Amino acid sequence: MSGxxxxxxxxxxxxxxxxxxxxxxxxxxxxxxxxxxxRTALEIGAGTGKATRLFARRGxxxxxTEPDGSMLAELHKHVPANxxxxxxxxxxxxxxxxxxxxxxxxxxxWTNPEGRWPRIAALxxxxxxxxxxxxxxxxxxxxxxxxxxxxxxxxxxSDEIPSPDGTPPGHEMQxxxxxxxxxxWFTDVQQAVIERQVTMTARDYxxxxxTISAYLVLxxxxxxxxxxxxxxxxxxxxxMTSDITVHLARRRPGD
Numbered sequence: 001m002s003g004x005x006x007x008x009x010x011x012x013x014x015x016x017x018x019x020x021x022x023x024x025x026x027x028x029x030x031x032x033x034x035x036x037x038x039r040t041a042l043e044i045g046a047g048t049g050k051a052t053r054l055f056a057r058r059g060x061x062x063x064x065t066e067p068d069g070s071m072l073a074e075l076h077k078h079v080p081a082n083x084x085x086x087x088x089x090x091x092x093x094x095x096x097x098x099x100x101x102x103x104x105x106x107x108x109x110w111t112n113p114e115g116r117w118p119r120i121a122a123l124x125x126x127x128x129x130x131x132x133x134x135x136x137x138x139x140x141x142x143x144x145x146x147x148x149x150x151x152x153x154x155x156x157x158s159d160e161i162p163s164p165d166g167t168p169p170g171h172e173m174q175x176x177x178x179x180x181x182x183x184x185w186f187t188d189v190q191q192a193v194i195e196r197q198v199t200m201t202a203r204d205y206x207x208x209x210x211t212i213s214a215y216l217v218l219x220x221x222x223x224x225x226x227x228x229x230x231x232x233x234x235x236x237x238x239x240m241t242s243d244i245t246v247h248l249a250r251r252r253p254g255d
Contacts, residue, residue: 011211012074016048018208020242022105025194026133027054030101033190033248034129038100042123044090045107049075049083051133056083060101065093095122106134108176109164121185124251130186132176133246136160137208140197140239147233155226159214177247186249194244202234 031038038060046052046064048071056062061082066072067089075085086093090111102123104111120130139145152159163175173181173191180189200208206227209215215223 010070011216012048012068012070014207015071015211016050016074016078018204018211019048019050020137020196020198021050022054022133022244023194023196024054026244026246027058029192029194029246030103030129030131030248033131034101036100036127038129040097040099041101041103042099044102044104044120045110046075046085047071047105047107049079051103051105052079052083055101055103056080063099065090090119093119093123098125099123099128100125101129101131103131103133108132109161113164113179117179117183117185121251126251126253128251130180130249130251131246133244135243135245138241139205140241144233144235144238148230151229151233152226155218155222156214159209159212161213174245174247177249180247180249183249185252187252188248188250190248192246192248194246196242196244198240198242199237200240201237202231205234205238205240206231 040061041055041063043052043055043062043064046066049064052062052064052075056079059082061084062079063084063086064072064075064079065086065088066075067087069087072085072087075083102120108116124130139148163169163178165175165179167173167175167178171178173189177189177191180186209227209230210223215226218226
């Protein structure tokens, strides 16, 4: 895994504090798509368990996988007893029990593209559901957004992760739906957006930035300088657009 993928453990508590959770609407969307009871699920890159809680608290037995021990330690503070955990990277998972649902919450882009889809398919029951969801956390006000970009630019051009397969931002089907449509293992690929607006203090906004990999891989002295420059251009509170893009697909019948 890349250095960025493994950069979160040192800020596990901040990740839990500043990253938003997921709404019930997301659970309902996944279950409606499944169209049948889902009893077990496997999570790819569970982090501190933001998405784990959404599914586990509604009766699904979740196996949460996560390569970073510090993130798993934080997860254990917040999840119910029906959650099993495995400290491993997705690529090191061995096929075993098959699940009705495999999902990734803002983590799929950290997985190795080579063999990604047959590996996920091997973890799913025939007809089982794969779900991927997440999205950028963006300042809503264009003027504030531009001011932050200018403050950050001498050190970091962008703090977002581009589409892993090069899908243009305006394309009708975004990644990973674009890959799923090409995969022989999946069918009925769907994309939906759950709109979400968040108001937060400037301090919490910078706290949220402190959990983003683009900043975490900067030298500490540079990181603090960037955050100081950003704080100087922020109003007391900021409006955020944090829409969740959801991709759903069904494992084709067969082995």
